[in-house]
Amino acid sequence: MDGNLGATLGLAPFETDWFLPRYQPVRCGDWEIQVPRDVIARGYWGPTVFMAEMPVLLRGNETWMSLTPLEVESQAIGLAAARGHVVIMGLGMGWAAAATALGEEVTRVTVIERDGDVLALHETLDLFAQLPDAARAKLHILQGDALEWQADAPVDLLMPDIWLPLVSDGRVEEVRRMQANVRAGAIYFWGQELEIARHARAAGRVLDEDGIAATIHDFGLPLIGTDYPGHAELVAVAAERWMRDRWLPSA
Incomplete structure (x- = not known):
């Protein structure tokens, strides 16, 4: 999918003034960092936005944390x-x-x-x-x-x-x-x-x-x-x- 997907869906890109580190896929034991692309994410209290990348921490198949508007x-x-x-x-x-x-x-x-x-x-x-x-x-x-x-x-x-x-x-x-x-x-x-x-x-x-x-x-x-x-x-x-x-x- 291309970078215009968010605009096509009528969603603004995720933006924040807080520091957002860069993540790379890595695994250790049962824990793994993945970086899915083209994700629609809902805020904790803010609007639903589009994320070109959404880093996520998994344990097995269970999501323990993801760097989304909800988390931020x-x-x-x-x-x-x-x-x-x-x-x-x-x-x-x-x-x-x-x-x-x-x-x-x-x-x-x-x-x-x-x-x-x-x-x-x-x-x-x-x-x-x-x-x-x-x-x-x-x-x-x-x-x-x-x-x-x-x-x-x-x-x-x-x-x-x-x-x-x-x-x-x-x-x-x-x-x-x-x-x-x-x-x-x-x-x-x-x-x-x-x-x-x-x-x-x-x-x-x-x-x-x-x-x-x-x-x-x-x-x-x-x-x-x-x-x-x-x-x-x-x-x-x-x-x-x-x-x-x-x-x-x-x-």
């Missing part, structure tokens, strides 16, 4: 707020770690990854070689369990992303376990907006600023994001787009 938009709030020492739970494709390290106000990025094959895959991929020296020097990749690893230095922001599904039971409790060990000043976890939405709806709250703030208070975690432009509306859009009735009961 669902990390954007955390990336925008990243300061000081940032701890990322889960290496995945390495994109969030790379984008975080590029932040001018970020001084250190510690990434905790449990799976040795994922670490070995990145040794071959050498993704971080695409970063400037100053950003690359901030990165510290460690093997460990996200639910057990303990920080030995102050952490300004904790960004967990260890889950396969976008929504899952027990996620808030798992973030609490991580926070008990890390004691971060702020937290932004993957799928946070959907967790806020389903807990708010379960408590009979409206997805407005007050309902979201009350729900975050109930979590007992220093979650960030409420000052992100249009936050309440974005939470509502993402929730309606990505959750089924099981997760988001009727108001």
Whole structure:
């Protein structure tokens, strides 16, 4: 297919201000990076777009991560707020770690990854070689369990992303376990907006600023994001787009 396919379909190409690394196909153990071409992808809260290439991380035949608008938009709030020492739970494709390290106000990025094959895959991929020296020097990749690893230095922001599904039971409790060990000043976890939405709806709250703030208070975690432009509306859009009735009961 040619490069005009997106225009033929009436879809804009995927564009973002965040750094997007280049990926090459690579395999290690059960894990594999593939780079399919000519993909239509839906945003987390943004529009459906056309992607000439869509890097994806597979384990067997199961997609664990893909560098799509969903992935980028669902990390954007955390990336925008990243300061000081940032701890990322889960290496995945390495994109969030790379984008975080590029932040001018970020001084250190510690990434905790449990799976040795994922670490070995990145040794071959050498993704971080695409970063400037100053950003690359901030990165510290460690093997460990996200639910057990303990920080030995102050952490300004904790960004967990260890889950396969976008929504899952027990996620808030798992973030609490991580926070008990890390004691971060702020937290932004993957799928946070959907967790806020389903807990708010379960408590009979409206997805407005007050309902979201009350729900975050109930979590007992220093979650960030409420000052992100249009936050309440974005939470509502993402929730309606990505959750089924099981997760988001009727108001």
